[in-house]
Amino acid sequence: MVKVFIYPATSLILSDMVARFGHEPLGSAIGIRERIQTPGIESPPLQITPEEPKKGLKWAAVEVPSGVRGRMAVYGPLIEEAEAAIIIRDPDYAFGCMGCARTNELIQFHLRHKEIPLLDLAYPTSDEEGVGFVAAIKEFLTGLKTEGSA
């Protein structure tokens, strides 16, 4: 079993796929709702206090906006824990979505610079691409399993 960081971290579909192939998904335990009644698209499930942006200083300097640092306090430790990662570029909001573009850039940067197996995929725009998309994820996750059990 490998700990796989998923991006977008809110994607329940990716989270489910990772779990189905016997790995542990690292992401946020929230899905994107069809109607948004919360402050942000991916409002945190727990109360974040002003301490989180300070903890986020480990991953982003003080001149970085507090919202980025607060998010990094949540995702930074997961990135450190990750043994593999899947990044889906420009996903549809319904697939999974994270509210701050600057944090998204920083998360992807950290994942790409971590020497772990990484699947970097564009979100499919047609049925045909969709089939290839799922196949690519399956192949990546199966490969991880092989490596893990070797």
Next chain:
Amino acid sequence: MTEKVRIAQLSCGPEYSGVQKEIYDAAAMVDAEVFFPDIALADVQQGFSEFGLDVRSPDLKLAIARAKALVEGRIDADAVFIATCFRCAEAAIVRNELRRYIHENSTLPVVSYSFTERTTSGTLLTRMEALTTIARRRALLAREEQEGITMGIDSGSSTTKAVIMKDNEIVGTGWLPTTEVLKSADGVVELALQEAGLRFEDIEAIGTTGYGRYLIGKKYNAQLVQEELTVNSKGAVYLADRQHGSATVIDIGGMDNKAITVQDGIPGTFTMGGICAGASGRFLEMTAKRLGVDITELGPLAMKGMEDTVPMNSYCIVFGTQSLVNALAEGSSREDVAAAACHSVAEQVFEQQLQEVDIKEPVIMVGGTSLIQGLVRAMGELLQTEIVVPPYSQYIGSVGSALLASGFIRGE
């Protein structure tokens, strides 16, 4: 109990910054509730495409879609609060454009704020209070004439002022430096009563404003206890005789500055700042002290000087003071230094605050600093307009309070 004012929040980042609770708390203090306009995910894509601002952050796209829903009347709200992270350029653009969009296309009062994780409910309180006042007391703010005998007390960070008005005329004034809040208030009330030739019992209604408004309001049983944003804008357009149409009110205070756009006497958008005293009246007070003149003499002194000859940047009061000392040590004249100090304060206010409101003429300067001619001149040069300084401009908060308080005589 009055009905709660419903404030729609358009934001990016407050939860992950840990300040959402502070926003809720500030709203609760003024009996308002913050809500998030309920829209569908599909509206987010459509909203920002139609708005035409293609930002990258989904939460900013959500804010745009929510603003559109408010302007188009699909969501009911009494006021709008826009909040994004401090130091985010993308968010600053959205914040600015949304504030303008809502202001131009609806009657909703709107205020914006850029927060850090250190933002507290106390910092947000005055802004929330102003928002709810505009939403809740439109009828009161529509008052254009003072009636009966009323008094306004303004307890500022530097000075305390009182004004007594009778039948739409100012009949008594009092002005003292703020030391002990209540003691200073008692002093100015006595001065104003003496000048007016009236007894305290003659006063029919009292309004208080400024930092000490709650304490003084309690002591004097004031009918109106009101933050200075609405009171000052009302007082400014009243004294400048610009109660109809648009105007911009600038108040450079001892501790913070206010820039307010006003439409028919009612504030539309406003900013309130004061991160560093270098951009406030406090720096000018220090300058006067260093030059060995009374603050009242600084203005005329500055009018005789040339600010260009002295490099000065009071972004930070410590560095500003350093420039001041260096300039004098290098032989600059007191006149030039005074002019440079005025220019520097005007420039800080211009760069840090006036970019956030749409300046509409006439520009009215009020508060004690509006008596410093050098500062008024510098602001006029920066804004390229003739600044209006109404009579009694230093008593603006007191006049606004006395004017609005008269609405309580007959229980409006």
